[in-house]
Amino acid sequence: MRAVCLAMLAFLLLSCSTFQSSGLPVLNGLPSAEQSLSGEIVQSCEQTFFKGQYQFVHSIVFQMADGHGATVIGVTVLDGDTLKTGLMGVEGFVFFEAIQKKDSSLEVNRALPPFDDPGFASGLMRDVRTLFQVPSDPHPSVGTFADGTSVCRYVEDKGQTTDVKINMDGSREITVYDTDHNRERSITVGPRIPVDGLLIPGNLKLKAHGMRGYSLDMTLISAEKIRKYENKKI
Amino acid sequence: MMRLLTLILFLIFFSFPLQVKATEADLLASVQVDSVQADFTQEKQLPILVRPIISKGRFVFQAPDSLRWEYFSPVRTVLLMHDGHIRKFVQHGELFKEEQGMGVDSMQIVLQEITGWLDGEITDTPTFKVHTKDNNRIILTPRQEALAKIISSIELKLLGQTGLMESVTLNEGEKSLTRMVFSDGKLNEKIPAVTFIKP
Numbered sequence: 001m002r003a004v005c006l007a008m009l010a011f012l013l014l015s016c017s018t019f020q021s022s023g024l025p026v027l028n029g030l031p032s033a034e035q036s037l038s039g040e041i042v043q044s045c046e047q048t049f050f051k052g053q054y055q056f057v058h059s060i061v062f063q064m065a066d067g068h069g070a071t072v073i074g075v076t077v078l079d080g081d082t083l084k085t086g087l088m089g090v091e092g093f094v095f096f097e098a099i100q101k102k103d104s105s106l107e108v109n110r111a112l113p114p115f116d117d118p119g120f121a122s123g124l125m126r127d128v129r130t131l132f133q134v135p136s137d138p139h140p141s142v143g144t145f146a147d148g149t150s151v152c153r154y155v156e157d158k159g160q161t162t163d164v165k166i167n168m169d170g171s172r173e174i175t176v177y178d179t180d181h182n183r184e185r186s187i188t189v190g191p192r193i194p195v196d197g198l199l200i201p202g203n204l205k206l207k208a209h210g211m212r213g214y215s216l217d218m219t220l221i222s223a224e225k226i227r228k229y230e231n232k233k234i
Numbered sequence: 235m236m237r238l239l240t241l242i243l244f245l246i247f248f249s250f251p252l253q254v255k256a257t258e259a260d261l262l263a264s265v266q267v268d269s270v271q272a273d274f275t276q277e278k279q280l281p282i283l284v285r286p287i288i289s290k291g292r293f294v295f296q297a298p299d300s301l302r303w304e305y306f307s308p309v310r311t312v313l314l315m316h317d318g319h320i321r322k323f324v325q326h327g328e329l330f331k332e333e334q335g336m337g338v339d340s341m342q343i344v345l346q347e348i349t350g351w352l353d354g355e356i357t358d359t360p361t362f363k364v365h366t367k368d369n370n371r372i373i374l375t376p377r378q379e380a381l382a383k384i385i386s387s388i389e390l391k392l393l394g395q396t397g398l399m400e401s402v403t404l405n406e407g408e409k410s411l412t413r414m415v416f417s418d419g420k421l422n423e424k425i426p427a428v429t430f431i432k433p
Contacts, residue, residue, distance in 0.1 A: 085282075092404070
């Protein structure tokens with residue numbers, strides 16, 4: 001029995017050293033020999049996201065925690081600091097369309113059931129920003145997790161934390177924690193594939209945690225870098 | 235609202251045989267639609283899109299109420315209607331998975347209205363007004379204000395007097411439309427029942 005208790009104590013201590021009670025994993029500093037790589041790691045983390053003007057079209061398998069869900073087509077247009085998004089059925093009928101500008105003002109052009117919930121638009125835009133745009137912290141912390149993978153940790157002004165983890169196979173993981181360090185979003189960014197001269201993740205998986213959790217499994221249909229003369233048409 | 239959306243979707247694919255009935259008096263008095271099938275290319279335009287989204291598929295209709303509405307790309311889906319049952323399947327990997335929700339149940343509710351159209355009752359529908367612009371075009375506009383906010387009009391373009399449809403355009407608002415252009419249309423060919431049962 002004493003051995004069992006000691007084993008449990010050791011497990012608990014190990015757990016505490018790996019995860020803080022808040023749920024935010026401990027970020028170990030880079031070994032002194034690797035300090036010089038810090039800038040490269042940040043650059044690599046930021047390559048998870050997109051700067052500039054792009055149009056993405058994904059098929060999105062949406063699933064609620066109760067198992068209900070549907071397949072829709074999602075359009076995302078990154079236009080500098082302006083974000084445009086649309087959701088439509090495979091048959092082409094548009095359920096939701098909105099634009100969010102740099103000042104965060106949200107213009108919902110169309111929101112049909114079941115996408116007309118007041119919180120849906122802001123939640124969707126937030127998810128899209130998390131998926132495609134680098135967090136606002138200009139000076140992320142760089143380190144490693146216990147398994148040795150490199151991590152950039154971005155802390156927003158309001159206290160939200162975003163970890164970007166670079167896996168050995170080239171895939172990335174983005175985890176978002178709220179101000180109490182509860183995990184809010186887990187995102188797996190699949191390896192990049194060549195599309196029209198660009199390297200774009202072929203798959204994105206987002207899981208929203210909590211009582212009203214849901215998941216999005218996004219498969220890339222098309223990606224285009226928007227040229228200036230095309231942008232004028234928008 | 236979902237019922238209305240479903241109705242619209244049904245209208246799009248039922249418009250193929252529908253036009254034959256709607257223009258019976260002035261164009262195709264002798265055309266009897268037992269079955270119709272065609273490939274289609276769908277173009278989706280939105281104000282936010284730099285380039286339209288192109289989808290390709292095929293649909294098959296057998297009177298009185300069997301339908302297969304299938305997309306090959308960009309997402310492989312099959313909507314089946316047969317014996318009053320409506321099912322939607324989406325391909326994941328090599329397998330088709332049946333999808334529940336998103337109005338599939340409500341499709342059964344509108345079935346009665348659809349069969350009414352197929353019986354030539356299009357001018358009597360409480361949902362749309364029918365305007366014949368010329369011999370080859372029919373414009374449908376919603377009667378209800380609520381529906382008009384999301385669908386401004388539907389334009390059906392006929393392929394001469396063949397009894398086939400050239401295109402259907404669903405106008406959703408300024409710079410927002412869905413256009414289906416049909417090709418390789420075949421009228422009244424025998425279609426095996428399994429077409430409407432299995433994805």
